[in-house]
Amino acid sequence: MRVTQVMRVRRVRGAALLLVTASLAYGSSSGVAVAAQARPTAAGGYLSGPVTPPARTPGPVTPASANIRVSEGQVGEVGAGGTITYPSVTSCLTVTVRLQGGGMVGAHASLFEVPGEYRSDRILAAVKQRTGSREVRAVEVRGAVGAWDPSYFTKAIESYPEGAQVPVPTEPDPDGLARVVADGLGVPRGKVTVEDLPDGDQTVG
Numbered sequence: 001m002r003v004t005q006v007m008r009v010r011r012v013r014g015a016a017l018l019l020v021t022a023s024l025a026y027g028s029s030s031g032v033a034v035a036a037q038a039r040p041t042a043a044g045g046y047l048s049g050p051v052t053p054p055a056r057t058p059g060p061v062t063p064a065s066a067n068i069r070v071s072e073g074q075v076g077e078v079g080a081g082g083t084i085t086y087p088s089v090t091s092c093l094t095v096t097v098r099l100q101g102g103g104m105v106g107a108h109a110s111l112f113e114v115p116g117e118y119r120s121d122r123i124l125a126a127v128k129q130r131t132g133s134r135e136v137r138a139v140e141v142r143g144a145v146g147a148w149d150p151s152y153f154t155k156a157i158e159s160y161p162e163g164a165q166v167p168v169p170t171e172p173d174p175d176g177l178a179r180v181v182a183d184g185l186g187v188p189r190g191k192v193t194v195e196d197l198p199d200g201d202q203t204v205g
Contacts, residue, residue, distance in 0.1 A: 070094075072110035073117025075126045079103045083205035089198060093143035095181060096204050097127060100135035106204065111147060113158045121156040124184030136187050141177055144198035150176035153184055172196060 067083045070076040072092060078084055080102025086094045089108070097105040107127045113119045118126050149167040160166050174194035182189040 070106045070108045071114075071117075072108050073114035073119070073123070075105065075107045075118065075123065075130055077103065077105045077130060083203055086202040086204075088200060089143045089202050090200065091144045091147050091198070093141055093145070093148055093177070094202055094204075095124070095127060096140045096142075097131055097136055097185065098138045098140070099131070100137050104204065105130050109143075109153070111144075111152070111157070113156065119156045119158060120152045121154055121159060124153055124181065128185050131185070136185070136191060139181060139185060139187060139192040140204070141181055141192060141194045142197040142202060145174055145177065145194060145196040146172040147198075148177060149173070150180040153177075153180045 066078045067085070068076045068078055069085045069087060071087060076084060082104070084096065084104055084106040086092075086106070086108050091111045093109045095107040095109060099105065105127055107118075107123050109120050109123050110117070111120065146169060149169045150173055151167050157166055174196070178192040178194050179189055181194075182192045
C-alpha cells in the first residue's frame, strides 16, 4: 500500500472514532447513525451500510415447576418440584411416570371414553410419546384396580362391537395391570407398582 493510501485510511478511521466519541458525549442521534455506517473490512478499510448484529442464540429451556390437574382421558407433565392432581378417581386408574431428572408425566385413564380425550387403549402410547427417550425412574399405577381388566389398556370397552363379550374382572389383578403398563411404556416390570386407591382426588408430588 502506498503512503498516500495509508494516510487516507488513517484519516477515515480517525474521523469515525471522533464521531463515535462525539455521539457518546452529546447524545447526538446523527452521530450514532454515521458511526453505525462505518465498519472495518478484512482488508483494513471501511465499508458503508448498516451493521447487522449477530443472531442471539437462546439458552436451553427447562420445564418450570408447576401444579396441574389431569382429568379423565388426559396426559400432562410437570417439572421437578411440581405436583399432579387427578380429580375424581373412582372407577379410573392413574399412571404416573417419575423421570430420572425429577419431573413427572401423568395419565388419567378412564374406564369409559371421554369425548375428545384419550381412550383407555391409546393413553399409554400417549404417555410413552410424551416421555420420549428420557430415563424412567418409576411408574405408579393407582386407582380402582378391581374395576379394570388388564386388557382394557390394549382394547378399550368401546372398541368391542355391539353384542360382543367384553371381559369383566372377577377379582383385582394388580400383577396383570403392572405387566401391561410396563409393556405399553417399554419399561422393566420391576419399575411399575400398583395400588388400589379409589378414593376421589389424588395428588402426586
